[in-house]
Amino acid sequence: MKATLERTELLKSLTHVHRVVERRNTIPILSNVMLQAEGGNMRLKATDLDLEVVETIAAMVEQPGATTVPAHMIYEIVRKLPDGSQVVLETSADDTTLEIRAGRSRFALQMLPISDFPDLTAGEFSHSFTISAGAIRKLIDSTQFAISTEETRYYLNGIYVHTVETDAGMRFRAVATDGHRLAQAELEAPEGSLGMPGIIIPRKTVGEIQKLLDDPEAEVQVEISEAKIRFSMGPIVLTSKLIDGTFPDYTRVIPQNNDKDLRVDRDVFKEAVDRVSTISSERGRAVKLAISEGKMVLTVTNPESGSATEEVLVEYGAEEMEIGFNSKYLLDIAGQLNKDTALFCLADSGSPTLIRDDGDADVLYVLMPMRV
Structure with a gap:
């Protein structure tokens, strides 16, 4: 194999694919990225057996061929090469090393045979539809923070995506929860998504998709089966296994009869919570909200370091009440709100408690209270 590529294009592609590769691997081939040169293109592929990213970029191919080399190593080499340089990739005569040349720099990397490299893309996809990158990004950004990190409840370690019939018509909905808070975001169901199976997209896959969605206007083709999902974004194709589990009936924890409405300036509230939570302990993190007509008093008490209070003006006309929340969870949710006014x-x-942007029915958050 011998091919010449623009350093900028090669680095951009390696940035996309090398992130999939785990730094510690018991299977040597999984530490490598596959490079395949043919026609006028170079195809790069990396996988961890659950997730696979493939990208095709332009190359001047003198001799077609394919090989695999350590992913993080080639990424670091190309990253440190001079900007604007032409990078030549050429396999040695004895087929044991890949030579990387740019200007006066020379590197030789040990190769592993292409025949050992696994392929994740086998299988049929039952549903296929097109959706904008901006729409996917909104669903992910609104829900990702609520994904559980508790490995024993593996079925909560991702975002649950499905279609659902509502009063507003058929909706495409994403839900994440860790048992303490729940995030739900939805949009009009794209044509082709109706009847798709409810799927759980793993946390790592969600993070990689988020990094690959550069242009919000770009169209993304999504293909779904019972076991896998594939995203095609221009020259990049990401394929992932899905979490094999049953997502709990989340609708049971979304309150339907919460009749005490409180409206508060989002930024004022967020900054007040941030300030008083400075006092809270790493373990406790509890903040008490004392709510009465026209005002809310936030209080944090830490027996080891002291206390803090702050008063915030609100729109509230119901009976007085006190309720406690984890301040970190409150800040996470406040950070996702987009409108000036938050509705509790x-x-x-x-x-x-149900929290949402005032006037936005597409995104909602549920937060469990704490004893304070």
């Missing part, structure tokens, strides 16, 4: 729908101090 409350019931009582022991029941889940």
Whole structure:
């Protein structure tokens, strides 16, 4: 194999694919990236057996061929080459090393045979549809923070995506929860998604998709089966296994009868929570909200370091109440809100609270209270 590529294009592609590769691997081939040169293109592929990213970029191919080399090593080499340089990739005569040349720099990397490299893309996809990158990004950005990191509840370690019939018509919905908070975002169901199976997209896959969605206007083709999902974004194709589990019936924890509405300036509230939580302990993180007509008093008490209070003006006309929340969870949710005014729908101090942007029905958050 011998091919010449623009350093900028090669680095951009290696940046996309090398992230998939785990730094510690018991299977040597999984530490490598596959390079395949033919026609006027170079195809790069990396996988961890659960997730696979393939990207095709332009190359001047003198001799077609394919090989695999350590992914993080070639990424670091290309990253440190001079900007604007032409990079020549050429396999040695004895087929044991890949030579990388740019200007006066020479590197030789050990290769592993292409025949050992696994392929994740086998299988049929039952549903296929097109959706904008911006729409996918909104669903992910609104829900990703609520994904559970508790490995024993593996079925919560991702975003649950499905279609659902509502009063507003058929909706394409994403949900994530860790048992303490729940995030739900939805949009109009794209044509082709109707009847798709409910799927759980793993946390690592969600993070990689997020990094690959550069242009919000770009169209993304999504293909889904019971076991896999594939995203095609221009020259990049990401294929991932899905979490094999049953997502719990999340609708049971979304309150329907919270009749005490509180409206507050999002930024004022977020900054007040951030300030008073400075006092909270790493373990506790509890902040108490004392709510009465026209105002909310936030209080944090830490027996080891002291206390903090701050008063915030609100729109609230129901009976007085006190409720406690984890301040980190409150800040996470406040950070996702986009409108100037946040709407809290409350019931009582022991029941889940519904939080959303005032006037936006597409995204909602549920937060469980704490005893304070």
